Amino acid sequence: MTNANQVKKTGNIRAKSQVKILTAARTEFVLQGYRGATVQSIADRAALPKANILYYFKNKENIYHAVLEHTLEMWDEGIGDIEADQGPKVAIEKIIEAKVRMSFKHPEASKIYAMEIIQGAQHLKDYARTYQRQWVREKAKLFQQWIDKGEMANVDPVHLIFLIWSATQHYADFETQILTIMNRADFEEDDVEQVIAFLCDIILRGCGLD
Amino acid sequence: MTNANQVKKTGNIRAKSQVKILTAARTEFVLQGYRGATVQSIADRAALPKANILYYFKNKENIYHAVLEHTLEMWDEGIGDIEADQGPKVAIEKIIEAKVRMSFKHPEASKIYAMEIIQGAQHLKDYARTYQRQWVREKAKLFQQWIDKGEMANVDPVHLIFLIWSATQHYADFETQILTIMNRADFEEDDVEQVIAFLCDIILRGCGLD
DNA sequence: AAGTTACCTGACTAAATGGTTAACAACAAT
DNA sequence: ATTGTTGTTAACCATTTAGTCAGGTAACTT
The missing domain is CATH 1.10.10.60 (Homeodomain-like)
Structure with missing residues (x-):
């Protein structure tokens, strides 16, 4: 051999x-x-x-x-990247869809990450802690350009990103609660599409993009 | 004596x-x-x-x-109650404001609760687990009535509540991450008002209430 | 003053836990 | 066959942990 x-x-x-x-x-x-x-x-x-x-x-x-490293890699891969030429509508749709799909596909990864942050990110190295700052800054800059060009409503881009993150991750992290409230044992295929549609609808309209 | x-x-x-x-x-x-x-x-x-x-x-x-019980009591007190006669705009504003203020005032309570849910609510009694189902059902019903009367856009009321919850709690639970991204050491008074304004603005518009 | 109750704490124990070691098994290369 | 590498695992150990207990003190009641 x-x-x-x-x-x-x-x-x-x-x-x-x-x-x-x-x-x-x-x-x-x-x-x-x-x-x-x-x-x-x-x-x-x-x-x-x-x-x-x-x-x-x-x-x-x-x-x-x-485990943490694997989680971060997944986040990195799963998050859809956006570009200036596609416009705010497609950009927001892409981010929402990518994050919702990730939440439903890998809830445990999201949970691990959430717990780590909640507890103060004690196990995360500095580069991992500040990595997303750059990501947010970049994307926020893009949104600001679209706002300046009048292509979307004047909403704070950083908080917009927080809104999208929180709303999408919620379905992973608070799975238990959501299932209880919806009186379900598990999520189904349809749920993913419904959540994507709901979030795109309301957030796009919120950004003046309907 | x-x-x-x-x-x-x-x-x-x-x-x-x-x-x-x-x-x-x-x-x-x-x-x-x-x-x-x-x-x-x-x-x-x-x-x-x-x-x-x-x-x-x-x-x-x-x-x-x-600790958990105290947390739940606080949630119960802090969440602003809404009523049918005030209309959707005031209702949403009230919920957002109450929850954002709670997140900034008692982040630890929110974190404890979040971790408990993330880990599967293993320490929560059944009544606590299903308590919020009733709350959500009631409020969702109100929203549905407003939708039927054409007073707001046709968005899924349950998911709307999830959206508001997640977006507001995010500032407590992910405090660490948000501060890192905003390159700050602590939150200030102004931040609370700014977050309330941002969320009301975008969510109200998202519900067709601008 | 005596008795009762609430409060306080150092010292202890049994169990659990992270991690080591040493001996062994499978297997490939020479 | 021998040798070296990788994988496997029972037994063991030092430390940590939750929880107990016995012996106290302080405060209040009668």
């Missing part, structure tokens, strides 16, 4: 185990919080002995960091 | 200690989560010996329940 194959094979075991562990860990961290999730509980959920978990990850904090 | 005075005096010690403990506990629960907050850390923050904490509260779960 070639060296490449060997790397691939061992890499597979490693990768598979890590995915199993991280998946279990993500769930445990959401359900129990950082301190409440024990290495043992993660091991149980992953159906692996505890020592095996600590063979692949030096320690608990490492597991959490890996 | 009369019996009433005795009750008052001892009651004061009890009440004072409990407030001190609950205040410390709330902060610890926010910063460290339920499992991460230790009785010792609460004791340290309250500047009391650990055994004293457990004199006033049977156990850790009891402390948490007391």
Whole structure:
């Protein structure tokens, strides 16, 4: 067997185990919080002995960091990028759609991130904490240009972004509450489209874009 | 000394200690989560010996329940009630203003509640879990009547309430992130009014109420 | 003054937890 | 076959944690 194959094979075991562990860990961290999730509980959920978990990850904090990192990557990929030439309507629609789809597809990722921020972002490195500042500044600048050109109502662009973020993430983070209020056991396919339609409708009109 | 005075005096010690403990506990629960907050850390923050904490509260779960209950009471008091005869514009303004003020005044309460919901509301009793269903149903009914009378745009009332909740709570729960993005150390008086104005402006217009 | 109640706390314990180690198993390369 | 690498895991340990308890003090009542 070639060296490449060997790397691939061992890499597979490693990768598979890590995915199993991280998946279990993500769930445990959401359900129990950082301190409440024990290495043992993660091991149980992953159906692996505890020592095996600590063979692949030096320690608990490492597991959490890996989960967090994965979450941030997902956020980065999932958030639709917008450009100046497409106009405010398409831009807002793209952001709303991307974020709503992410919320329904990866609620746990959103929850982990939310809990981290709520608790003061103690585990986030500085670059991760300030990363979004640049993102918001850039997008806000675009919105401001559209406002200056009279292409949309004069609303504070930064707060507009907060509004879109909060409204979309809400469906992930407060899943439990929303399902209770809607008297449902689970979300269905239609819900995603309905939420996208609702938010686009009201926010676009709110921006004078109907 | 009369019996009433005795009750008052001892009651004061009890009440004072409990407030001190609950205040410390709330902060610890926010910063460290339920499992991460230790009785010792609460004791340290309250500047009391650990055994004293457990004199006033049977156990850790009891402390948490007391904190949660206090949070729910605050939510109940703080949320402005709306009525049919005032029309949709005033109603929405009242809800937004009440919730934004609460978010800026008691961010910790909002955070505790948010974390509890995110983690699946494991500590909330059934009546607390379903309490808001009735609240939302009632208010949604009002909105629907206004829609039917053509007094506001045809937007889903339930999702409208979710939108208002999420947008307002965001300023409490994601305080850390918002401050980082706005490059600020703290919120100021003006911010509250500005957020209220922004949200009323965009949401009212979104509901066809400008 | 004596008794009763509320309040306070250092010292302790049993259980849980994160992490280590040492021995072993699978397997590929030489 | 031997050697080295990777994966596996039971047993173990030091520390932390929630909660108990016994012995106190202070305040109030009679």
